[in-house]
Amino acid sequence: MTLLMKSRLTRRYFLHIYPILTLFLCLFVLVLLYQESENKRENKQSFLQNNVQQLSRILSEPLWQYSDNVINAIVDSAFEGSNLLCIKLTYEDSVREPLQKGQCADVEGEFISADFPIVYQVSDRVFILGNIYISSRFDYVFSDTIKDIKYILAVSMMIYLVLAFVTLRTFHFKLLMPLYDFLKSIDRYKLTGERLTVDYKSDDELGELISLYNEGLKKQVQIENDLLQARERAEETLNSLKATQAELIQAEKMASLGGLVAGVSHEINTPLGNAITVSTTLMSKTNEFNEYLVSGKIKRSLLSDYVNNMLEGCMILDRNLQRASGLIAHFKQLAVDQTSMSRRTFELKDTVDDVIISLKPTFKNTPHAVSNEIKDVISLDSYPGPLGQVLTNIICNALVHAFQDDVAGRITLTADCMASNSVRIVVSDDGVGVKPEDISHVFDPFYSTRFGQGGSGLGLHICYNLVTGILGGKISMESEVGVGSRVIIEIPLVAPSKYEVS
Structure with missing residues (x-):
């Protein structure tokens, strides 16, 4: 360390390198702050x-x-x-x-x-x-950006100190000490009487070295320059890889967060919309019944119709609110427990009927229709909640993308048992179909041909995650332009356990 502090070459090194390093770090911090603010x-x-x-x-x-x-x-x-x-x-x-x-x-x-x-x-x-x-x-x-300044400055200062320590240590052990040892060797040569003549003169250690071995120094300088350039290229490559890695990690985090938030709003909209529609209808029926009651024109038939309407509406309202509650619980615990939804034995046809009933308000003001053509009794030991969510997403996706507004369409659900103890569920429509260039992307997140027109690009992606995850199956799509599309779901009759899914 004493040699490092007394060396004239050390002082020149500090005067030339560290101001540039300081300026580079300052510019780096300013660019980070500007990018963060934007x-x-x-x-x-x-x-x-x-x-x-x-x-x-x-x-x-x-x-x-x-x-x-x-x-x-x-x-x-x-x-x-x-x-x-x-x-x-x-x-x-x-x-x-x-x-x-x-x-x-x-x-x-x-x-x-x-x-x-x-x-x-x-x-x-x-x-x-x-x-x-x-x-x-x-x-x-802006206030959020200010909060990041301390962190950025702390990281930048740490980088600065690490670079200073590394460069100082490298300078001491890789350059100054070898020069000092080499000068001592030159002194030994001088003691033997050997003379060396050179034309270069300088008042630092490098000048003394060049005055003793001019040609050797030229070769050494050339080698050192080549090594320095290679090191700079390697450092640039490493920095580029680190920056790319950080961007990919940040992009993945933001995509996950955006997918979760958009998924909640996308999935919960249908049951809550149905619940609001039913509650509005019940209110209208109640007001109408109250008018008959006040006027004294109440009849047994009116009372019977009112009670029947109330019972049916309450059942639909309860079913949709239960589905909304289940969706909220599912998204809340999705990251830590995929089996938060209950598992039980159920009939596939009954679950499909429940889905269709819950979607009746959605189809009410459209010329389209959906039908359950499952004839066989198929029992599953699985998760009816996720399966119902998958079927709801697929039907709603077909309603948004498959049909033209002025042409009546039909969605059909069928199912058959497979030889491998699994069931094959097919959701088909007679709509416009999917283009060949789009068919391979339909299950990708945020891929939609109708952004801003009812499509978020997440519905089928969530279906893919549920089918291949908690349901333990696979999902695919077949389509022909102008004829229609078929979404094919194959899931085991007995869903895999939590450990098998993970």
Whole structure:
């Protein structure tokens, strides 16, 4: 260490290398901070756009029904506990006053916003009911970026210290010590009387070395330069690989998180939508019955019809709410316990009937139909919840993608027992079919030909995970353009145990 501190070459090394290293690290930190800020801005904008589209879908039914209490409750729930600056709901007609939560005008500071029209479809007609607008301060995004500065600075300082230590240690053991040893050898040569003449003169150790062995030094310098260039290329390659690895890990984390969040909203929408539809219908029937009761025109037939409607509606409502509750529990524990849904022995035909009944409100305002053509009694010791979710996703996917709006279509479910103690379930439709270039991607996550038109790209991907995971089977699709598509599911009659699945 004493030699290192006294060396003139060491001082020159520090004066030339470390300022460049410091400048490089500063630029590196600034680039990281800028990228982090832009990424958070883009994520926040995407988050707002997703929220405003989801609010638009949720508010369409209450707006159509003129349910002001429900509208106020939805807007209040979306605004409370969030970082939103403003939520503003404007109506297409000029009679109703806009509904506003938060500060939408004269906002100080930078903010980001998103808006989306609220539409309602009845048969093949689409009505524009209004527009939903939300905004959020960018200060929240900036404050999140500030929180990352300490971490980035700490990591950068650690990298700086490690590089300083490595370069200093490398310099000491790889350059200075060999030079010192070599000079001592030169002194021994001098003691023997051997003389060396050179033309190069310098006031540091390298100059003294060149004055003794000019030609040898030239070769040594050339070798060292080649090694240094190779090392720089290797370091650049290593840094590039590390950066690529970090990007892939981050992308995988964000994809998993986005898939989970989008999956929840995608899957829970159908049972909750059915429940809302049924509850609205029950309310209408109750009001109608109350009018007869108040007027004293109540009849036994009216009372009987009312009770039957209430019993059927409550059964559908309970079934859909139970399915929604099961979906929430499934997604909550999906990462730690795939067997959170109950396993039992059940009849396949009954489960398919339950799925079709729960989807009746979805098909009510369309010319399409779904039928259960399973004739045989097929008993399974498996998981009816995930299987029902798979069939629901496939049927809803066909409803969105398979049929044209003005052409009536049909979805058919059949099943046959296989020789390998498994059952083959086929969900077929007579729709437009899938193009050959798309057939290999239908089960990929976030792959959809109708983004923004009812498709999220996650429905069939979730089906694939459930069938190949907890159900222990396989799933595939066959299609012919203009003829229709067939989704083929093969699962064992006795589902594998938890350990076999994992």
